[in-house]
Amino acid sequence: MALPRARWALITGASPGGMGEAEAQAFLKRGINVVATSIEIDQKEVEHASPEPGTQDGFLVRVYLDVTSAKSIASAVRMVDQLSDGKLDWLVNNAGYGYYTPILDTNIASARKCYDVNVFGLISMTQAFFPMLRAAQGTVVNQASIAGLQTFNRPYMGVYSSSKAAVLSLSNTMRLEFNPFGVRVCTLITGPVKTEFFRNLHGAEIPEESVYGLIKEVVNSRMRRSLGSGNGHDRFQVASETVEELLKEDVPVYVTKGYMAGLLCWLYWLLPTSWADSYNNRGSGLDGLKKLIDDEDEDQKSKIS
Secondary structure, eight states: OOOOOOOEEEESOOOTTSHHHHHHHHHHHTTOEEEEEETTSOTTOEEEEOOOTTOOOOOEEEEEOOTTOHHHHHHHHHHHHHHHTTOOSEEEEOOOOOEEOOGGGOOHHHHHHHHIIIIIHHHHHHHHHHHHHHHHTOEEEEEOOGGGSGGGOOTTOHHHHHHHHHHHHHHHHHHHHHGGGTOEEEEEEEOOEEOSGGGGOEEOSOOTTOTTGGGHHHHHHHHHSOTTSTTOEEHHHHHHHHHHHHTSSSOOSEEEESTTHHHHHHHHHHSOHHHHHHHHHTTSSHHHHHHHHHHHHHHHHHHHO
């Protein structure tokens, strides 16, 4: 009797302290072999970890991968093809780049980097590994966020939130386009989770010449408040629950985990835009900015007269 085929998952952005690392552990504990990739791994090394004796854990391979580099992706494709005999069961597009700043203060190079990682990197990875996913009748898993929901349009998160909204839209289209080939698509809409991701946030401080200078301290404070702080859920718990969903025979279209994720998805369909705007505006300083601007204009007029 033939042994069942070993199953494989590839996870991008599996850096220490992040969701990718936690998801890798969750897959491993369920007997799934994992290729955990990150830009923080030495490019010249491939790390291997065999299962602990007496366990049913999977086999771990850690390798460098930059999702914005065609050369790096091609190298990963060759390696995974050899390891998995050309069949990949899960591609977890988890790599992400966080960038917070007001739209008017956006550094275009940084915004492009955010989209290169969060959007175009996701597309590139999916294109490259699709033949292996098709061969395994596998699943594409795209890491979105509550930041991509209309009800979570927080000020100063425009670039990052719009990249995650793009992930949601891409996932919905992939689900339709990949269905004829037997490849499923699951979107992870995750709320605040305690990870290192937002500690490495890019931007998070407006320049001196910003038009928001009158509320600079409020803006900077708001941007520094990470999604993973305070009420963030434990990443290992969230990862374990997520992988349980991914292992189901009928893979769900969406998996909502993390603080308030389910509630915000529900409110997305029900909450009037004006109510959502009022909620998201709280603590941003924008409500009082117009008065500060008017007061400043009056001072200028008084000095002239």
